[in-house]
Amino acid sequence: MVIKTGAIKFKTKGSLDIVDITGELHKIVKRSDVLDGIVNVFIPGATGAITAIELESGLIEDFKEFLKRIIPEDYPYKHNLSHADRNGHSHVRASLLGPSITIPVRDGALVLGTWQNIVFIEMDNRPRSRSLVATVIGHGRAY
Amino acid sequence: MVIKTGAIKFKTKGSLDIVDITGELHKIVKRSDVLDGIVNVFIPGATGAITAIELESGLIEDFKEFLKRIIPEDYPYKHNLSHADRNGHSHVRASLLGPSITIPVRDGALVLGTWQNIVFIEMDNRPRSRSLVATVIGHGRAY
Amino acid sequence: MVIKTGAIKFKTKGSLDIVDITGELHKIVKRSDVLDGIVNVFIPGATGAITAIELESGLIEDFKEFLKRIIPEDYPYKHNLSHADRNGHSHVRASLLGPSITIPVRDGALVLGTWQNIVFIEMDNRPRSRSLVATVIGHGRAY
Numbered sequence: 001m002v003i004k005t006g007a008i009k010f011k012t013k014g015s016l017d018i019v020d021i022t023g024e025l026h027k028i029v030k031r032s033d034v035l036d037g038i039v040n041v042f043i044p045g046a047t048g049a050i051t052a053i054e055l056e057s058g059l060i061e062d063f064k065e066f067l068k069r070i071i072p073e074d075y076p077y078k079h080n081l082s083h084a085d086r087n088g089h090s091h092v093r094a095s096l097l098g099p100s101i102t103i104p105v106r107d108g109a110l111v112l113g114t115w116q117n118i119v120f121i122e123m124d125n126r127p128r129s130r131s132l133v134a135t136v137i138g139h140g141r142a143y
Numbered sequence: 144m145v146i147k148t149g150a151i152k153f154k155t156k157g158s159l160d161i162v163d164i165t166g167e168l169h170k171i172v173k174r175s176d177v178l179d180g181i182v183n184v185f186i187p188g189a190t191g192a193i194t195a196i197e198l199e200s201g202l203i204e205d206f207k208e209f210l211k212r213i214i215p216e217d218y219p220y221k222h223n224l225s226h227a228d229r230n231g232h233s234h235v236r237a238s239l240l241g242p243s244i245t246i247p248v249r250d251g252a253l254v255l256g257t258w259q260n261i262v263f264i265e266m267d268n269r270p271r272s273r274s275l276v277a278t279v280i281g282h283g284r285a286y
Numbered sequence: 287m288v289i290k291t292g293a294i295k296f297k298t299k300g301s302l303d304i305v306d307i308t309g310e311l312h313k314i315v316k317r318s319d320v321l322d323g324i325v326n327v328f329i330p331g332a333t334g335a336i337t338a339i340e341l342e343s344g345l346i347e348d349f350k351e352f353l354k355r356i357i358p359e360d361y362p363y364k365h366n367l368s369h370a371d372r373n374g375h376s377h378v379r380a381s382l383l384g385p386s387i388t389i390p391v392r393d394g395a396l397v398l399g400t401w402q403n404i405v406f407i408e409m410d411n412r413p414r415s416r417s418l419v420a421t422v423i424g425h426g427r428a429y
Contacts, residue, residue: 001144001287003323005392030308037146038183040324042390045399046340051240054189058221059207059231066235070356078344088345091350095237095339099402102245102388104185104276106148111276113188116242133390133397135278135324137148137423144287180289181326181421196381197332201364202374211380222307247328247419248290249291254419256331259385280423282289 002140004032007042009131015095016064019120021132022053025103025108033046035108035136042100044133047090047124049097067093097121105138107138112133126137144282147175151184151275155265159207163198163261164275168215168246171277178251180281187276190233191263192240195204197258216268233266240264248264248281288426290318294327294418302350304405307418311389312396314376314420319428321394323424328386330419333376333410334384340401353379376409383407391417391424 006028008021021041026074029039043050053063076086103112112118113135151164164184172182186193196206196237220231244261247254255261265271292314314357315325329336335416339349361390387404390397398404408414 001146003287005322005390008422025375036148038279040388040390042388042397043399044397044402046402048336051238052189052242056222056226057238058223058225059234061236062220062222062231063238066214067241071352075343077348079342081342082340082344088348088352089260090351091345095337095349096352096383097239098241098384098387099338101241102183102185102240102243104148106276111185111187113186116187128265135322135390137324140187144289154375179421181423194381195332195385199365199369201366201368202377205363205365205374206378206381209357209382226350240382241384244384245326245328245386247291247326247421249419250315254330256329259330259332 002034002138004136007133008134010130012128012130013127014122014124017122018060020117022117025118025134029105029110029136030108032104032136033140034136034138035141037105038102039105039131039134040100040137041103041134043120046088047094048122048130049094049099049121050101050119052116053098055117065124087125090125094123145177145281147279149277150276153194153273155271155273157265157267157269160265162201163260163262164263168277172248172253172279173251175178175279176283177248177279177281178250178284181245182248182279183243183245184275184277186263190230190237191273192237192242192264192266193244194240195261198260230268233268237266254272288320288424292420294420296416298414298416300408300410301413303408304346304408306403307406308403311404311420315391315396316394316420318422319426320391320422320424321427324388324392326386326388327418327420327423329406333373333380335380335385335407335409336387337383338402338404341403345405365399367409373411376411378407
């Protein structure tokens with residue numbers, strides 16, 4: 001059994017910037033030499049989220065529009081009464097989607113649908129430097 | 144430490160068909176001989192989701208109604224401008240709920256509440272053949 | 287490789303009582319002697335959920351208000367026609383957020399953002415006794 005860790009670092013533009021992390025995750029899985037198992041990826045931080053989505057430009061807009069519609073930025077959030085960054089909407093959106101995803105690994109690669117990508121969604125309302133934490137667990141090549 | 148993999152295959156009727164996968168997951172856990180650990184189940188594909196719910200017919204209707212209410216099918220999705228399958232709502236619903244769940248295993252069985260089942264939700268608007276990927280990780284009987 | 291299990295037990299006040307479980311999770315991770323790996327925490331039960339959020343009192347109110355707004359208690363749930371506890375909203379809210387979260391462990395501690403806590407959300411409409419199930423998987427100190 002093998003546990004290997006990795007980090008995915010990038011800067012975001014803030015406000016629903018969506019960053020495709022599929023390629024970086026795949027590299028971490030490949031470097032781990034794990035053949036069969038799982039990989040978990042997590043954002044340490046209360047204003048980011050991770051999910052899976054097809055990277056089609058219209059759909060990406062649709063998903064952002066959905067988040068803005070059910071959790072508007074301009075809304076009387078109590079959080080904004082005491083916090084000058086006024087990012088109540090960022091926190092609610094992040095807690096709805098959640099900070100992590102766990103994906104199976106088979107034959108040394110992520111198991112994903114043809115049109116399924118793993119993305120980080122920047123919920124904060126300003127550019128941020130992000131460092132995601134990946135953990136690969138499974139049988140290695142020596143098994 | 145043991146890692147065992149399994150697949151759960153079925154056909155769906157499309158459009159919020161909800162498929163109970165608890166029994167199949169339990170069989171995979173049992174076959175794995177893992178006593179204590181976790182099992183992750185994942186849908187490779189961008190128009191399906193996995194969650195936990197009580198299998199009560201009224202509630203199943205309530206949950207479908209909720210998804211239709213916050214993410215209607217008839218809505219000006221940009222995805223539908225370029226994609227003839229017109230399933231923008233399917234993708235947004237799938238990305239909201241997420242493609243996977245991780246459940247504890249104890250004494251060789253899934254740890255679930257009495258009324259808690261694990262379900263696949265077909266978000267696509269047409270019947271699909273699905274193959275979910277399960278990964279069991281834990282201590283086996285020989286431990 | 288080590289697998290260690292733990293339980294987090296508490297009573298809730300019902301109706302969106304939010305319980306911080308970060309400290310208890312950290313104790314379980316510490317007791318496990320796992321240095322690098324993951325911890326999964328799961329609620330067996332169909333009317334509870336687990337997510338991550340900043341523990342700021344205004345924000346906690348904002349998140350509760352969001353859940354009440356998109357999934358109102360007073361709504362014609364079909365579940366309530368046959369179930370006297372009238373908790374259709376509890377189930378829908380729980381299935382939306384999901385029953386579990388998986389968090390990385392590094393150097394024997396949870397990897398979390400400065401303002402990121404792990405919480406249980408009581409979706410049921412009455413006080414409940416809850417017992418969450420935690421599973422730590424990773425390399426121990428002897429590795």
